Amino acid sequence: MMSTFFTMEEAYISPFQVLTVKSPSLGKRADITVFNPEKNKSSVKSLPLVILLHGVYGSHWTWSLKGKVHLILQRFNR
Numbered sequence: 001m002m003s004t005f006f007t008m009e010e011a012y013i014s015p016f017q018v019l020t021v022k023s024p025s026l027g028k029r030a031d032i033t034v035f036n037p038e039k040n041k042s043s044v045k046s047l048p049l050v051i052l053l054h055g056v057y058g059s060h061w062t063w064s065l066k067g068k069v070h071l072i073l074q075r076f077n078r
């Protein structure tokens with residue numbers, strides 16, 4: 001994967017891709033959790049891109065691990 005970030009690390013922790021990048025815009029490291037649902041083979045429905053931001057006391061994994069938002073998204077993909 002080609003990156004415009006100076007440095008980037010990635011790991012796959014099923015069903016998530018976890019990225020750590022050095023962000024020139026932020027001037028520091030930034031962590032990102034990505035969930036890309038499996039497509040239902042019987043439908044060719046496209047899902048929109050949803051970006052969930054955390055509050056001042058959260059982190060990049062709050063929506064995925066505490067909120068289980070990926071399970072809700074999977075229901076829309078049926």
